[in-house]
Amino acid sequence: MTAQRIRTLTDTLNRYAHEYYTLDAPSVPDAEYDRLYRELEALEAAHPELRLPESPTRRVGGAMLAGFDTVVHAVPMLSLNNAFSPQDDSGAFDHAEMRAFDERVGKDLGLAQVVYCSEPKFDGLAVSLLYQHGVLVQAATRGDGASGEDVTDNLKTVRNVPLQLQGGHLPELIEVRGEVLMLKADFAALNRRQEAAGQKPFANPRNAAAGSLRQLDSKITAQRKLHFFAYGIARQQGGKVAETHIDELAYLGGLGFSLPEGRFAVCKGIEAVLAFYERLAAERASLPYEIDGVVVKVNSLAQQQQLGFVSRAPRWAVAHKFPAEEALTVVEAIDVQVGRTGAVTPVARLQPVFVGGVTVTNATLHNQDEVSRKDVRVGDTVVVRRAGDVIPEVVRILPERRPMLEIPGADLFSGSLSPQSPPFRLPENCPVCGSAVVREENEAVARCSGGMLCAAQRAQGLIHFAARKAMDIDGLGQKQIEALVAQDLVHGFADLYRLDIATLQQIKDGGQDDSGKPKPQKWAQNILDGIAASRTPPLARLLFALGIRHVGESTAKQLAAAFGSLALLRQAPQPLLACLPDIGGVVAASIADYFRQPAQSALLDDLLAAGVQPQEGPPSPRLAQYFAPEQWLARLPGIKLSEKRAAELWVLAGCSMDGLLQDEALPAAWQQWRTQTEHAALLRDIARFLALLPEAADHTAAAGASDSPPAPLAGKTVVLTGTLPSLKRDEAAALIEAAGGKVSGSVSKKTDYVVAGEAAGSKLDKAQALGVGILDEAGLLALLNGERHSG
Numbered sequence: 194m195t196a197q198r199i200r201t202l203t204d205t206l207n208r209y210a211h212e213y214y215t216l217d218a219p220s221v222p223d224a225e226y227d228r229l230y231r232e233l234e235a236l237e238a239a240h241p242e243l244r245l246p247e248s249p250t251r252r253v254g255g256a257m258l259a260g261f262d263t264v265v266h267a268v269p270m271l272s273l274n275n276a277f278s279p280q281d282d283s284g285a286f287d288h289a290e291m292r293a294f295d296e297r298v299g300k301d302l303g304l305a306q307v308v309y310c311s312e313p314k315f316d317g318l319a320v321s322l323l324y325q326h327g328v329l330v331q332a333a334t335r336g337d338g339a340s341g342e343d344v345t346d347n348l349k350t351v352r353n354v355p356l357q358l359q360g361g362h363l364p365e366l367i368e369v370r371g372e373v374l375m376l377k378a379d380f381a382a383l384n385r386r387q388e389a390a391g392q393k394p395f396a397n398p399r400n401a402a403a404g405s406l407r408q409l410d411s412k413i414t415a416q417r418k419l420h421f422f423a424y425g426i427a428r429q430q431g432g433k434v435a436e437t438h439i440d441e442l443a444y445l446g447g448l449g450f451s452l453p454e455g456r457f458a459v460c461k462g463i464e465a466v467l468a469f470y471e472r473l474a475a476e477r478a479s480l481p482y483e484i485d486g487v488v489v490k491v492n493s494l495a496q497q498q499q500l501g502f503v504s505r506a507p508r509w510a511v512a513h514k515f516p517a518e519e520a521l522t523v524v525e526a527i528d529v530q531v532g533r534t535g536a537v538t539p540v541a542r543l544q545p546v547f548v549g550g551v552t553v554t555n556a557t558l559h560n561q562d563e564v565s566r567k568d569v570r571v572g573d574t575v576v577v578r579r580a581g582d583v584i585p586e587v588v589r590i591l592p593e594r595r596p597m598l599e600i601p602g603a604d605l606f607s608g609s610l611s612p613q614s615p616p617f618r619l620p621e622n623c624p625v626c627g628s629a630v631v632r633e634e635n636e637a638v639a640r641c642s643g644g645m646l647c648a649a650q651r652a653q654g655l656i657h658f659a660a661r662k663a664m665d666i667d668g669l670g671q672k673q674i675e676a677l678v679a680q681d682l683v684h685g686f687a688d689l690y691r692l693d694i695a696t697l698q699q700i701k702d703g704g705q706d707d708s709g710k711p712k713p714q715k716w717a718q719n720i721l722d723g724i725a726a727s728r729t730p731p732l733a734r735l736l737f738a739l740g741i742r743h744v745g746e747s748t749a750k751q752l753a754a755a756f757g758s759l760a761l762l763r764q765a766p767q768p769l770l771a772c773l774p775d776i777g778g779v780v781a782a783s784i785a786d787y788f789r790q791p792a793q794s795a796l797l798d799d800l801l802a803a804g805v806q807p808q809e810g811p812p813s814p815r816l817a818q819y820f821a822p823e824q825w826l827a828r829l830p831g832i833k834l835s836e837k838r839a840a841e842l843w844v845l846a847g848c849s850m851d852g853l854l855q856d857e858a859l860p861a862a863w864q865q866w867r868t869q870t871e872h873a874a875l876l877r878d879i880a881r882f883l884a885l886l887p888e889a890a891d892h893t894a895a896a897g898a899s900d901s902p903p904a905p906l907a908g909k910t911v912v913l914t915g916t917l918p919s920l921k922r923d924e925a926a927a928l929i930e931a932a933g934g935k936v937s938g939s940v941s942k943k944t945d946y947v948v949a950g951e952a953a954g955s956k957l958d959k960a961q962a963l964g965v966g967i968l969d970e971a972g973l974l975a976l977l978n979g980e981r982h983s984g
């Protein structure tokens with residue numbers, strides 16, 4: 194029967210959508226979903242009267258509206274009182290307002306310790322969703338709190354809003370409150386599309402969400418990716434009755450709503466609340482959605498009732514706001530800075546302004562195109578943004594506040610106004626060394642062409658070299674390095690290792706005693722000690738420290754793990770480097786170029802000669818596998834071979850390098866390619882390198898057997914979730930990496946272990962579903978100690 198089939202298809206597709214969008218754990222391939230969806234579409238087209246209100250086909254949007262109907266909220270949508278926690282210059286929070294809130298609540302309830310539930314304060318729009326018999330029948334905006342607008346068609350297009358509630362214990366009626374928002378990634382993509390289409394970009398995800406939700410044409414809403422998080426129940430008939438807010442959230446999760454996984458928690462007492470706040474504040478910038486604080490709610494619903502409301506806000510909840518990430522200030526000047534790679538970056542010098550928890554005086558303007566696009570000029574009032582630890586940036590200017598000059602005219606009416614400052618242009622020469630500033634085609638950044646001749650590039654290169662994550666030279670900071678470079682006491686990396694007390698003291702006044710002789714000072718000795726202690730870094734750190742373009746920390750670790758020694762890596766030709774997982778052609782070329790440039794090679798040799806000796810090990814046993822002939826043949830420059838064709842070519846050549854170089858019966862395109870001398874030379878380089886491998890493996894294996902312990906997690910992928918009892922997340926990650934493992938952010942079939950702590954969320958569920966090994970902290974430590982994991 195058609196009606197029956199439509200019912201089944203609707204239910205099934207809604208369940209699949211829930212698994213896909215909310216649980217992030219699809220149970221069927223996309224093609225199967227599409228097949229059923231098309232069947233339902235066809236049946237509905239033939240029998241429009243049988244189309245159900247919860248049909249997934251309604252997610253594409255409905256008819257265009259003339260205006261929104263008004264919805265009177267059965268339970269008013271209230272607001273929250275705010276509490277702020279200002280920070281001092283060191284970033285420490287002053288939580289006086291929150292302590293006062295807790296004290297008042299404790300007093301009113303007659304409790305020494307109140308149990309709260311803390312959750313994110315989403316920076317989106319409040320909506321109310323009404324379900325009858327499990328089906329979404331109405332969605333309304335908050336409006337003035339008493340009545341809002343009917344946006345049912347629009348809400349139906351939001352993929353993670355259940356059109357039909359899931360699970361067993363369904364209420365007859367339930368009104369769910371929550372927030373509609375746009376994920377940061379979807380916002381960025383939308384703005385890219387807006388700009389490509391010549392339309393005005395949205396100022397922030399919140400505005401984009403608001404603009405998308407209030408579309409009279411729900412087909413437009415359907416194209417904008419919105420997201421819904423539930424945070425409460427306004428009223429309910431039937432179904433499970435919760436006693437606490439956290440149970441209410443859990444119930445909503447079971448009905449099919451998305452919750453901010455891992456980011457809501459029961460907090461016993463105010464200290465736990467404040468710790469939660471500080472943790473979330475630190476995570477804020479890396480969350481996929483914008484939040485502007487933490488909402489703290491008394492957990493017990495009975496206690497909530499007891500506390501009640503005052504004017505338009507509950508007395509049992511508070512919005513504990515984060516410091517604003519955006520503020521207004523004035524551009525005092527625009528300077529340019531020269532970075533390690535020569536990148537010439539325009540920087541706005543600002544009137545000091547408190548934003549994102551610190552006082553900001555500089556903000557990056559990125560590059561010429563960005564300055565031009567935003568038309569930032571000296572004197573402009575601008576919005577600056579500082580999110581998390583990222584560099585503050587100028588978001589936009591306020592054109593109406595631009596200082597203008599009056600150009601007098603001949604008479605009273607012909608005078609005109611023109612901006613006081615001209616548009617900004619990058620200089621044509623490096624402000625530090627005077628070399629030409631060049632900008633390559635298709636590149637947004639302009640660079641100083643001075644290379645190591647430019648003192649700014651040298652200083653930045655050395656600052657990077659000495660940094661904590663690189664050579665980790667204690668005591669040698671930006672200031673000291675800039676002074677050493679400015680006085681030409683240090684040129685290359687190696688010069689650091691030749692410094693002595695007397696030289697070092699030249700960078701600081703007061704380094705001499707009364708007799709005029711330099712007096713050994715503690716700070717100088719500390720730097721020398723720091724330098725001496727950095728002589729034997731792990732290879733990965735040295736590689737990162739060199740500042741090879743495109744080689745960040747993780748690529749450096751990968752290279753070190755693959756090649757084991759600097760000597761071997763230095764000889765690796767580009768196509769082989771490109772065979773390593775996660776290393777693409779551009780990165781491989783940059784590495785190979787670096788080691789082949791005579792100037793760089795000389796610097797590196799000099800560094801080794803000055804006594805720097807990285808800790809090395811054997812090449813990875815997987816290297817031979819990465820360097821299978823079809824792999825590197827498919828990555829040769831100037832000829833495009835698929836892996837399949839490459840494998841065929843290898844066989845045709847008799848599985849030999851000589852064959853590749855000389856066989857006259859090989860395909861013409863190949864013979865053509867190898868006639869070029871640099872191509873033939875590259876093949877010989879590869880052959881020479883591959884011949885080195887067995888010896889390198891033997892040599893270092895023999896050495897490694899005695900002094901380097903086996904890596905217990907070699908080749909294993911581990912996912913961390915939840916809070917571990919004693920290890921912080923980055924500590925656990927460091928231990929895993931040190932043991933040869935890789936830490937990944939998401940669980941898949943390739944995951945070897947999931948280490949789950951308290952409040953582990955969907956990752957743990959997924960691990961269980963996929964049968965991935967699950968460990969607690971103790972299990973992880975046992976594994977790191979080389980004990981076998983059983984189970």
Ligand code: IVH
Nearest residue numbers: 271272273312313314315318319424488507
């Ligand atoms: S509960 C009676 N929880 O904050 C209080 N509100 O000022 C009901 N908001 O516009 C609100 N995240 O949209 C609550 N986790 C959260 C929230 C949240 C954001 C918004 C809400 C409302 C405003 C209240």
